[in-house]
Structures are given as C-alpha cells and as structure tokens.
Amino acid sequence: MGKQNKARRVYTREFKAEAVALAGKHEKPARQIALDLGINENQLYRWIQQSREAGDTGRTPFPGHGRPRDEELARLRKENKALREANEILKKAAVIFAQEGPR
Numbered sequence: 001m002g003k004q005n006k007a008r009r010v011y012t013r014e015f016k017a018e019a020v021a022l023a024g025k026h027e028k029p030a031r032q033i034a035l036d037l038g039i040n041e042n043q044l045y046r047w048i049q050q051s052r053e054a055g056d057t058g059r060t061p062f063p064g065h066g067r068p069r070d071e072e073l074a075r076l077r078k079e080n081k082a083l084r085e086a087n088e089i090l091k092k093a094a095v096i097f098a099q100e101g102p103r
Contacts, residue, residue, distance in 0.1 A: 050062060
C-alpha cells in the first residue's frame, strides 16, 4: 500500500524559539532535544538555520506558512484606509465641481 495522509503538525513561534534556545544551550545533543520534544531532528536543525538566517537579515524568525506577516498586514490596512479617504475626497470634489456648471 502507499503512504497514509497524515495531518501536518503546526508549531507556534514560541515553541520553535524555545526548541532553538534549548539546542543553543548545548546541554543535550540536538537529537535528544528533538526526541524529547517529539519532533524530527532535521526539523530542529531547519528551525535553527531559519533562526540564524533571520538574525543575519534582521527579520523575524519563523514567519509562518505563507500567511502575511502582522507588520505587512498592518501596513496594508493603513494604506487601504488612506486610499479610501482620498477616494471619498475626490468624490465630494467631483460633486462640487458638477454643481458649479460651466463658466
């Protein structure tokens, strides 16, 4: 038979950061830490690598699963609000100029 479809496990940022911090202490081998946490050793190494890369670039580690980051979402909402306000101003201006008629 083939592989059975398993639901993917999703881990929080806090869990990932804690796992990376445990590995960074070097009190236990990464293999043992992964086993204790119930994750694959390669997954732990991947999180460590993502954490290092994020630190080098100044980004937040573990951004998620393709979902927009909170900062980007806040920026887009602010931009959307400004565009809506500008649109309302232009609509009101169009009404005022239409009422004046030709000169």
